[in-house]
Amino acid sequence: MLSTAEALVTLLGAARAVEGSETLPTLDALNRVLAADVVSSLDVPPMNTSSMDGYAVRVADLAQGDRRLPVSQRIPAGHAPQPLAGGTAARIFTGATVPPGADAIVMQEQAEADGNDVSILHTPKAGEWITQQGADIRSGSVILPAGTRLTPQALGLAASVGSASLTVARRVKVAVFFTGDELTMPGEPLKPGAIYNSNRFTLRGLLENLGCDVTDYGIVPDRLDATRATLREASRAHDLILTCGGVSVGEEDHVKPAVEAEGHLSMWQIAMKPGKPLAFGAVRRAASTGAVADAAGSELNETYFIGLPGNPVSAFVTFLLFVRPFILRVAGVRTVSPRALSLRADFSQSKADRRNEFLRARINPAGGLELFPNQSSAVLTSTVWGDGLIDNPPNHAITAGETVRFIPFSELLG
Ligand code: AMP
Ligand code: MG
Numbered sequence: 001m002l003s004t005a006e007a008l009v010t011l012l013g014a015a016r017a018v019e020g021s022e023t024l025p026t027l028d029a030l031n032r033v034l035a036a037d038v039v040s041s042l043d044v045p046p047m048n049t050s051s052m053d054g055y056a057v058r059v060a061d062l063a064q065g066d067r068r069l070p071v072s073q074r075i076p077a078g079h080a081p082q083p084l085a086g087g088t089a090a091r092i093f094t095g096a097t098v099p100p101g102a103d104a105i106v107m108q109e110q111a112e113a114d115g116n117d118v119s120i121l122h123t124p125k126a127g128e129w130i131t132q133q134g135a136d137i138r139s140g141s142v143i144l145p146a147g148t149r150l151t152p153q154a155l156g157l158a159a160s161v162g163s164a165s166l167t168v169a170r171r172v173k174v175a176v177f178f179t180g181d182e183l184t185m186p187g188e189p190l191k192p193g194a195i196y197n198s199n200r201f202t203l204r205g206l207l208e209n210l211g212c213d214v215t216d217y218g219i220v221p222d223r224l225d226a227t228r229a230t231l232r233e234a235s236r237a238h239d240l241i242l243t244c245g246g247v248s249v250g251e252e253d254h255v256k257p258a259v260e261a262e263g264h265l266s267m268w269q270i271a272m273k274p275g276k277p278l279a280f281g282a283v284r285r286a287a288s289t290g291a292v293a294d295a296a297g298s299e300l301n302e303t304y305f306i307g308l309p310g311n312p313v314s315a316f317v318t319f320l321l322f323v324r325p326f327i328l329r330v331a332g333v334r335t336v337s338p339r340a341l342s343l344r345a346d347f348s349q350s351k352a353d354r355r356n357e358f359l360r361a362r363i364n365p366a367g368g369l370e371l372f373p374n375q376s377s378a379v380l381t382s383t384v385w386g387d388g389l390i391d392n393p394p395n396h397a398i399t400a401g402e403t404v405r406f407i408p409f410s411e412l413l414g
Helices: 004-014 059-063 152-160 198-209 224-235 255-262 312-330 381-385
Strands: 021-025 054-057 068-075 089-092 104-107 111-114 117-120 142-144 165-169 173-179 213-220 240-244 263-269 277-284 302-308 341-344 356-363 369-371 388-392 403-408
Touching (some): 004 277, 004 312, 054 068, 054 117, 089 117, 142 152, 173 224, 198 213, 198 240, 198 312, 213 224, 224 255, 224 302, 240 312, 263 302, 302 312
Parallel strands (some): 068 089, 173 213, 173 240
Antiparallel strands (some): 111 117, 277 302, 356 369, 356 388
């Protein structure tokens, strides 16, 4: 059996970033991955600005003791000032340009306007309430490196230096299908022995959250020929084929022989719970149309293949821990590992498991963790009830009060 870490290293080692980028309006680039550094062509702020409503002054004028100054100009934000005449103050507002010659702002609460004059009630230090040009960003600096996933705040940062468009990697193309003659779509009557295809909804949502371009082939019958035909079809214009179910070694599990016939496959037994079987390999790409190239420029003649277990919680957890980082790497993202928290267990679990458990848990109002009572890999309720996964190492019982490693779903779902 492979450890979780070994499986992840092998998987990420095989992931090659897609080639091909496009330039999009910054407003349309949310969740995409930068294919080139964003370099600022200007200082932010582009000039010295006031961070208060008040008066722009020359500190030396106040040091001489004359605390009543004529107001020589009024500078609202967005208007170019005149140089500050010696021995005068300028009325100024937040965000406005500090006039040349002024070296401090006195906030209006520390000044008293009197007709055309102002009495300054405070001796400012040089630079007080002035935001220096370039204090946030220097012209020429990389503000967002290639490989960054574009969050709303990253788009705002790009816009703050005037970037109207961004060069992003093309979307990762993923084909997905589901095996199992017992699977029925919601909306259809449930025949004896049938269950609803919940994984289709979970996996489609997970793929779409990652910004993938998804082709959903739906339910493929539990037959070797049908599975092979779908693999061949899906190999043409996709980077990854993802399947769910049928990767155990039962007689009705045709995914393994089908991928072996159309490409190659490694069956991994991962020492984790839920999960365990994961299939990783590739399907030969039917020649000609739609060939997809990687970042090195070499045309890949294979489409990656990952087969997930069918149990709904196993499929969900193995997707989050393995497929998500793999897809992010293929998308060109640099940092793909989720950040974990150290939190207190407010429960005990006296039985240690040989495998690395990923327990569905919730953060309680006291900031500790509570466990969903049923940790079966078929109980999807746990994934909705929980806030994340406790990553419990093999052979480790949990005692209430101890600190455990918790990976919040917020780190895994985007
Ligand atoms: P399998 O991996 O095909 O052996 O399936 C393991 C278990 O997961 C079986 O109980 C299946 O009925 C169930 N299962 C497989 N695929 C799905 C699916 N798409 N949605 C919900 N349950 C599934
Ligand atoms: Mg099955």
